[in-house]
Amino acid sequence: MTSETADGWRRPGPTPEQQRVDLYAGLAATVLALLSLTLAHSTGTFLFGPPPSGFEQLVWTVAVPLPLIWRRRYPAVTTLLISAAFIGSQVRAVPEWQLSQWALFAAIFTLGAWGRDRRLSRRVRVGVIVAMFLWLAISYAINLSSLPPDAFADAIGPVPPLIAAIVTGILVNALFLGFAYFFGEIAWIAARRQHELVEQAEALRRSQAEAREHAVVGERVRIARELHDVVAHHVSVMGVQAAACRRVFDKDPDKARTALSAIEESARTAVDELRRMLGVLRARDSEPADAAQQVAGIAQVEAVVTRAREAGLQATLGVYGDPTPLPESVSQAAYRVVQEAVTNVLKHATGARMLDVRIRYLTQDVEIEVTDDGRGSRESNADGLGLIGMRERVATHGGELEVGPRAGGGWRVRVRFPLPVPAGRAT
Structure with a gap:
């Protein structure tokens, strides 16, 4: 039952x-x-x-x-x-x-x-x-x-007394039993709706818990990606400069001092970027995002090229087209892609002497290309954290990423980020 x-x-x-x-x-x-x-x-x-x-x-x-x-x-x-x-x-x-x-x-x-x-x-x-x-x-x-014959002797109404008595009894019992039935149905429906509300509240709680979990995982991935980009790049530069310093320490003290200065500058820059990143992570939504405004963007790509040049590469930077203001997130993603590509050149490009960074502002996209003339294959690093981070950044903004060897030798990283369409411009 x-x-x-x-x-x-x-x-x-x-x-x-x-x-x-x-x-x-x-x-x-x-x-x-x-x-x-x-x-x-x-x-x-x-x-x-x-x-x-x-x-x-x-x-x-x-x-x-x-x-x-x-x-x-x-x-x-x-x-x-x-x-x-x-x-x-x-x-x-x-x-x-x-x-x-x-x-x-x-x-x-x-x-x-x-x-x-x-x-x-x-x-x-x-x-x-x-x-x-x-x-x-x-x-x-x-x-x-x-x-008895005189049961309705005092009746004075227009309805026959017997009929009036019967109708009254029927009406009273109909209301009495009808209300019992009706209120029972209402109580059961109310209990079912209460159950549905509890189920919906539980489903909402689970959904919120899953959303919080996804947010935590996403934040961890973002932090890991930022740490990798900041630390790996500057440590790679410091490693190259330290190796150069070791080779010329006895023969050419001036070059050794220059390399040590570059190491010091890279370390200082890495610490500054880490502080800015931690400031962004600590900033509350309701507080002014001063730290966020200092996050490196595409305007700081020249500094990356300069550090590569100080590390011994013949590094060049070319900007083509009319520079367009980029959303902060896209600007930061572009900067990190260049930083990771340069880091990979310093770490994995055997015999690389030339590094070319080009930024092209197109009609609907901004294209960034980083090429080098290093020897050897970097396929073994295709699943490294750096390239994974680049793919994630590009995919987040709906861009396209191409990574692979060049036909004439060396390696090329090319990425396209779609630009927001200004209001009033036909697409």
């Missing part, structure tokens, strides 16, 4: 706390019914005729409200028991009926609100309501024959 509804949901059974509440409520209703019976005897109100023996009256009076102690655990069984006891008590002319009818209302309502088999719940409630109206019709038929 726990089949699911059409949408796959069924209401869970009552909690232990709710079962304790039902126990206390059922016992309280039983006590009040006994009190109502006592008051009926005290006033001599015997609407259904001479009552049975006192013991039988007690049995019927207790039998109607007592099953309420199981109303949420077994709502269908409780409704059937209370309905049968209610009709039985009226057949036996038990004078207590006020608390009994409210016990019947509570049973029908509970079956609508807690019945886990919705089809059975509706059938039982409709069956009980039909049975109540059948009993009402039978009771009218029985009592009509015993009405």
Whole structure:
């Protein structure tokens, strides 16, 4: 008796706390019914005729409200028991009926609100309501024959008194039983909607947790990429300068001092970039992004070329076309691509002497090309962190990346970043 509804949901059974509440409520209703019976005897109100023996009256009076102690655990069984006891008590002319009818209302309502088999719940409630109206019709038929001739002697209304009495009874019972059915349905729908809200809140919480996790992973990747770009480039430059210093330290002290100065400058620059990067990471969204404004961009590419020149390469920089202001993120990505490409030349290009960096501002793109004349293949480094970082940066901005050997020897890195279309310009 726990089949699911059409949408796959069924209401869970009552909690232990709710079962304790039902126990206390059922016992309280039983006590009040006994009190109502006592008051009926005290006033001599015997609407259904001479009552049975006192013991039988007690049995019927207790039998109607007592099953309420199981109303949420077994709502269908409780409704059937209370309905049968209610009709039985009226057949036996038990004078207590006020608390009994409210016990019947509570049973029908509970079956609508807690019945886990919705089809059975509706059938039982409709069956009980039909049975109540059948009993009402039978009771009218029985009592009509015993009405005294002067039962409606004081009637003055336009409706025949007998018809008025019957219609009144039907209307009152229809409203009473209809409200029990209606409010039970409303309570069940409210419980289902509450369940849906809880499920949606849980789904939202999981979605937010996943979004936070993705954000953390993305931030870790970004930090790793920035650290690699900053540290690898400057350490590579320092390594080349240190090797040059070692070779000429005894023969040419002036060149050694120049190399040491370049090492010092590279170290200082690396520390400055690390500080700027940490400043960006620490800055809150609500604070002025002073550190972010200092992040290296395409305007600092010349400094990278200069450091490569100081490391012993014949490095040149060419800018073609009309320079266009780039979004900060694109500008930084372009700078990092050049920095990584130059780092790879210093670390992996055997015998490289020439380095050429070109920036071309095209109509819809900005193109950056870094070439060298180094010997040997760099395919073994194709999956290194540096090239992975370049691919990620370019893909983030919808660009294109080409990395590979040149036809005439050496290596080439070419990247295109799409430029934002100014307002009013046709695409």
